[in-house]
Amino acid sequence: METRWLEAFIAVAEELHFGRAAARLRLAQSPLSQTIRRLEKELGTKLFDRSTRSVALTPAGHAFLPYARRVFEELELGRQAARATDGVVYGAVSIGFSGALNHLMLPPLTRAVHQRFPDVTLSLNGGVMTHDGVERLERGGLDIAFVGLPIDPSPVRTRLIGREPLGAALPVDHPLAGEAAIDLADLADDGFITTPVAAGSALERLAMQACVAAGFRPRVVQEITDPYMILTLVSTGVGVALMPSEVAGIMPSAAVFVPLRGEPTYMEHGLAWLEENPSPVVHAVLDVAEEVLPTPPT
Structure with a gap:
């Protein structure tokens, strides 16, 4: 069996059209x-x-496809390992993140990787909540993910990279918008905008815990996955939200960030990866991350 046979099979399996697969492989049909x-x-x-x-695909074709793909993945890992012995790091690394929550952490990492390893391609996947990120790491759909900590028991390994107290995102015309700090209990009668419970968001879990600790269960008026859109909806007056303090610098013009008084609830940000991932380029990127996103002192 030749590798070009497997390459042809994968192309037809993905295109489900011999003409398109032939064009992709630059072959006649x-x-x-x-x-x-x-x-x-x-x-x-x-x-x-x-x-x-x-x-x-026949049932046999469906069964054979993941093994055919694995052959090419192993070949690519072999190429990476061979070139790594010459000090050359190249390849592709897929990173999952959630925009508003990682806007301060993702750019330093990507810039450092591009400067250190110009032959490394980073595939950036936005809108990835913690639970989704962990699942995609376990399935091999991502190499690295920004997550909220702690995560549920998993073969995925994590490292703390940031710790921010939660505060309140309020519409600019909210009665408490001009305060230097507020008690979370003061928002008990407000409608809250959160990330969906089903998304497995660390932010949603922490926000609920903070409200319960303040003596009330929040009335959720809107659930939305994208934290940037949460801030946008706050600015339109739909409701209020609890967000980590790092978003204070990116609030829409019609919204404000107000710190909370009392014992803070911290959102802990982490990097997650599958320890058994054999890719040299993934571990090279993780080494860079350890330099530019060090674990903060506790």
Whole structure:
């Protein structure tokens, strides 16, 4: 079995169209069809159901696809390892983050990686809540994720990179918007905007804990995944929100950030990755992160 046979199979499996797969591989369609037939003969089973109008994977094709992809992933890891012995770091690293919550931490990391390793490509995936980020790390869909700590028990490893107290994001015309600090209990009658419970957001969990500790359960009027949109909705007067203090510098013009009095509730930010990920480039990026995003003193 030749690797080009696997490459042809993956292309057809992803395109489900021989013409598009041939164009992707820069081949004529006839040689591509012959290659697929050779592979099927080698395996002793059909990988595709073909008709004049459609192409679909057979159950055998579905079963074979992840193993074919793994061959190319292992080859890429081998290339990375070989070049790493010459001091060359190259490859791709996918990073998950949540915009408003990571706007101070992501740029220093990406700039440092680009300067240190110009041959490394960073794939940045926004809107990734903590639970989603951990799941995608476990499945191999991400290499590194910014998460809220602590996370549930998992093979994913984490490191603390930031610690910010929660405060209140209020519309500019809110009665308490001009105060230097407020008690969280003062917002007991307000409607709250939060990230969805189902998203597994560390921010949502902490906000609920803080409100309960202040003696009330918040009345949620809107749930939205994007923290930037939470701030936008606050500015329109839809409700109030609890957010880490780092967002104070990016508040919309019609909203304000007001610190909370009393015992602070901290949001702890972390980096997460799968320790067993063998990619040298991922561990090179993590080494850079340890320099530019050190663990703060407790």
